[in-house]
Amino acid sequence: MARHVTTRRKAINTAAAWSVAILLFFPILWTILTSFKPEAQAVASPPIFLGFDWTLQNYIDVNDQRDYFRFFWNSVIIAVGSTVLGLVIAIPAAWSMAFVPGRKTKDLLMWMLSTKMMPAVGVLVPIYLIFKTLGLLDSRIGLVIVLTLMNLPIIVWMLYTYFKEIPGEILEAARMDGASLASEILYVLTPMAIPGIASTLLLNIILAWNESFWTLNLTVSNAAPLTKFIASFSSPQGLFYAKLSAASTMAILPILVLGWFSQKQLVRGLTFGAVK
Amino acid sequence: ETTITVATVNNGDMIRMQGLMDDFYAKHPDIKVEWVTLEENVLRQNVTTDIATNGGQYDVLTIGTYEVPIWGKQGWLASLNDLPADYDVDDLLPAIRGGLTVDGNLMASPFYGESSMVMYRTDLMEAAGLTMPDAPTWADIEAAAAAMTNKDGEVYGICLRGKAGWGENMAFLTAMSNSFGARWFDEAWKPQFDSPEWKATLDTYLRLMTEYGPPGASNNGFNENLTLFQQGKCGMWIDATVAASFVTGADSTVADKVGFALAPDNGLGKRGNWLWAWSLAIPASSTKQDAAKTFINWATNKDYLALVASKEGWANVPPGTRTSLYANPEYAAIPFAKMTIDSINSADPNAPTVQPVPYVGVQFVAIPEFQGLGTSVGQEFSAALAGQKTADEALAAAQALVTDEMTAAGYIQ
Amino acid sequence: MSTQSSRAAARLMLSPTVILLLIWMIVPLAMTLWFSFQRYNLLYPERSGWNDFANYTRFVASPAFMSAIANTLILVVGVLVITIVLGILIALLIDQPLWGQGAVRILTISPFFIMPPVAALIWKNMFMNPTNGLFAEASKFLGLSPYDFLGQAPLASIILIVAWQWLPFATLILLTALQSLSSEELEAAEMDGAPAIKRFWYIMLPHLARSITVVVLIQTIFLLGIFGEILVTTNGGPGTASTTLPYLIYKEALLDFDVGTAAAGGVVAVVLANIVAFFAMRAIGKNLEG
Amino acid sequence: MGQITLHQVRKSFGEVDVIPGVDLEIKDGEFVVFVGPSGCGKSTLLRLIAGLEDTTSGTISIDGKDATALPPAKRGLAMVFQSYALYPHMSVKKNIGFPLKMAGMDPAEAETRIQRAASVLNLTNYLDRKPGQLSGGQRQRVAIGRAIVREPAAFLFDEPLSNLDAALRVGMRQEISELHQSLKTTMVYVTHDQVEAMTMADKIVVLNAGRIEQVGSPLDLYHSPKNLFVAGFIGSPKMNLIAGPEAAKHGATTIGIRPEHITVGDGPWEGVVGLSEHLGSDSFIKVDVAGVGIINVRGPGELGVHHGDRIRLAPAGKLHRFDANGMAMA
């Protein structure tokens, strides 16, 4: 494989790969561009790519209409909160399955995953009623709980695959060294699994950030995250492409940037142990 | 200090109100308003779930003429009979007020009201050598559509709603069917899609749309058609009266070339226009009813109209709720004002059809099942528009599914 | 590692997850099951009581049901096929030496981060709209008449949108897998006289089998529940052309507010999902061993 | 102090009896090596002593006290793992200090102990490195350092050198021997490499399928293997084992003779040279002797014998005799 690759060949590869990448990215790029257009130029025919009258007005309008940062903070709190809570619950579970496996461990994992197959719409009313009874409607806590439970199987699974790569001998060494179970997990396992935990964290923040069924239906205003913010911008009175694009950009950009920066860790985590 | 949560749709008038809150806070410093602004469908889901499960998360709801009679009957809404005198309930347009009154109690206060009408391009009509009567028939419409269509030039004679949904294509088609003498149900709640009147309605609709309509119409709703019209791609558009201010507004390329006419009829005594009002109501479960009433009074009072007029001009005043507005000479000067009030006045939610019906509602049937039914039937008709079904197949399917649902729901014994 | 005390500790530490998930699964499921036998419409508080199997028969007998099942399967399989085939091709491409590999990866992965409703809005309004969308503009530019994606090919359009969102996931997993293929194995094949195509077919593809399995498993779980994209784009239409099982349940639950029937639909969906899962996990579980 | 006694220790995994029942006495300060083929239960036995596995039955006592039910941390033993099992996220210093931290030792006292251990092991210059930045031999030493600081009653080693390359292995082997000489602490050492066993052990325990075949000093085992298994296992190249009429001549079922105890030239056995390997210092040849079988011979480097030559061989050292049960005969 280490054979020399001609520059010509590399140039062709580069051109092809960039074409594909730009094609995939184009819808996002177009949305971002549109968000800087005056409304009339947003629907101009033929479309204007760059030579339009750049404006920030859409962002100003959008922020005037809705207090963006309130939604943003709710998104952050809910996404991070549910992920961290999930990790706290999942780390011991993943430890158990990875280091003290039983005959049923694989089945248990599959079962956990299968809890995700329940169609959310089908159980909305039961959950809604439970939440109402517990006073959790429109609370961040409530959403954190739901999203934690939603993503718990994924978190457990990802951690499990990471932990399995850690040699059991190291934990035994800690035990020989006099560490209690808690110290073993706290001082040895967790720091060793930091890369894995980080990518689990990232992936689940993304999943939680983008969750748009429970967040829409269980919040009103106090706990409303960005999905709710977006839901207030598809207007019944006119397709405000530019404003919609601005709102969309504001909703996706934080997580997009996070995703870009953590791309390496994410990719490792996404493989769910499929690649050794 | 009391905080009330107000749920609204995200249309222009509501957004404008949020910008005018300084006035409210100045007058009522002890009340704070928390806005929940949502797209119509999401709003309806959230609000309905809340009110039906007694969730109590909202103090003021923005709801339509469809919900008011149903919810009012369930006792879910607080009566607004005791609003202060300056509210002047008698100033409300009778058709609108009628739609919001249940058993003699006003259950919601209209924020703005609308009907539907024909908007057309005066320049194209002129070029075609035609004139649009103020009260056209469907034949007039078809002739005008044929004359204005120039598909190569991307001008389509008529744009109508095609996107499936009880509030989308079915709002239009139900209103249209009224002028053809059709109805959803007879007095025994038997569905009527097998009637020749419905057949005529659908045939006409499909003929208009396939021959003179824009491509992809089966996904066009209000928004899509508005954009098309503003870009000068539609010769005519029959839709909500509120659209008038948009097609003549700044974003429109044809602002100065738009004429208005009443929705068409077939000489049967009913026109094909609807009646709708976005209204503010208070859930019976709200614990802050006084503050909520104070807010509603402020938002739907005559003074509010004056406030908007003073800040944003008469053209931006929420229309269609008060007689006094149309008596105001400044407002009457607006080109579409008269056509709007005439349209509203020509619809009667309590007697919507040529033949008698057991239900209330012009472009809907005010029963809880209608959202589902309307959407399913709307899907059939939009499939017919997309060319995936014939009109007869769509009607037969509609008849069958509505019969099933109504039987299951116990309307048909 | 398996002393009695560590086994006891393991059970203890596993229990919060298992108990929480059990509650999360059983409580709503039990309530759903209960509701599914009730007359229960949110808008008719006065109508209530035991309803036998009426909700089920209504749900299953509804004309949209069979097409919803078919559409659900087509959607899942369609997206899987597209993401895996394109994913492999793109992964092979990105794996080659090229300039700006990092940037290419970043661009490629981006669609995965987009909120589903936003993705649907973008595609519907700015691309597939037959009058204003970029596709329409492109066909006009080419002198063709614009294609009405959502009207004429609603399901295919939705598949396209969903596939766009999931393609990065498949691509990146497959790319990582490709990179884990030992170069010696490829060199051995080269020495054995296998040309590039055959190396792909006989060496790379089998190597990817495990990753493909994971892609199928994870995506199936997420795809079975998709309805937000449908709601935003086609509302399940025209006709029932893009109505899927979750969308059908949505209609019962949030348009009709018929909790009973929606619950029956939910139970049916759970049963079907588990049938799919049973076979999928059988096949996949094997592939994941070792 | 570090005397370990196993009494009727049994271990089974599910149905499988991995250790059918072992009695063993390890004296304080002894260097005991467990050898045996792969899968014979060496690691399992060591882990039972460490407390990382529960015994199925039997008792383990350390310094006279029953430790069978004690958790690993309470047994006062230290273990060095095959993979070293260093904590990759901690510096060398933290690695070595970890047991002390777990024991809640006063940091100043811990620091002195760490420094002492580091200087014993020549690690003083590497205290701030992470394990990833160390060579194999250095990692090995850190693992030992982590064991030393606790001043354990005994050290347990599980094939600590098997991941090192040949040259390093020789060096580390010597270092561990020297460590034992200086600390005089009991060491239990598992290996399957018999050179390690021979050169390091005070006492070798030969295991086969979970059973102890023979316990004794290295030269004991070399010179007087108790049975065929030990005879075949100890010594490299392997002892030639000859059955049949040739053995019968010596009144045994099988006779054994080591390759280095055969001379080439004259003698009773005639055969054809098969493989012949010349290493310069030694020559290894395989001779096919009719009626006897293949005989391995180790001769001097100058042995001028090649593939296909016909030569004669003579036994020239101890001849081991085994009975029908494979047991050595007097």
Next chain:
Amino acid sequence: MGQITLHQVRKSFGEVDVIPGVDLEIKDGEFVVFVGPSGCGKSTLLRLIAGLEDTTSGTISIDGKDATALPPAKRGLAMVFQSYALYPHMSVKKNIGFPLKMAGMDPAEAETRIQRAASVLNLTNYLDRKPGQLSGGQRQRVAIGRAIVREPAAFLFDEPLSNLDAALRVGMRQEISELHQSLKTTMVYVTHDQVEAMTMADKIVVLNAGRIEQVGSPLDLYHSPKNLFVAGFIGSPKMNLIAGPEAAKHGATTIGIRPEHITVGDGPWEGVVGLSEHLGSDSFIKVDVAGVGIINVRGPGELGVHHGDRIRLAPAGKLHRFDANGMAMA
């Protein structure tokens, strides 16, 4: 047929000259071993021959024809990789048959060839297993099987035994030697293990930093190393290399004497025994001789010498002399 000639072959990776320029002639049927320390370019040289790397300059010809630009598949060579590089998803049979399938061979004919290869390599019973179900030695044989079936002009091996454990390594080494004797095909074999090199090679090529230090038969290199590098590299334990006045006595900068060429008892050097290891068959001792340094000695198993003893040593074999440039002196 399998003659390989390298003429002024040079290879650089970017700036780094890994092979500065090598000339080498490999005769048909020869067993040639490349040895050298890690990173010296053995693998690179082998991969250049295989065609898996392009030469930077120079020519490689196979059987007299220029093969420098031929793709690997066209060179008619077969390679066995260090990691075996078996196809994990194919059965043993499919693995072995893969090159034949790629060559489009008739399945019946392929089947006979596979069976023949399998029986040569004792794999007949494993044909339906996957590589994951095989032991290290069996995998090794499958890899060889895959090479054999093609009846190549030459085999290339890149450290094929380095992943096996010691005992297996000895066995496989002999199997490969026997294979060479029966097939008589040219083999080029890379290793850094000098025992392998010594026992298997017809001709050893010692590489150091990409340069050829010496080419010759194993005993040539053992007895007459051309320079210090080869002297130190060939032979185990390593040759004792002594510089200073002791060397000057012999008119050299450095003198070398192998551990097995030193006798204990009487002699000119007196020292203290450091480490002494007794393996039964041999004893290895390190003696610290004042003014000379540490001398390694290999003696017989019965050598009764222990740590701390003061003994005398005498050179009793060839003494190698090297000049200031490290080259051997006549």
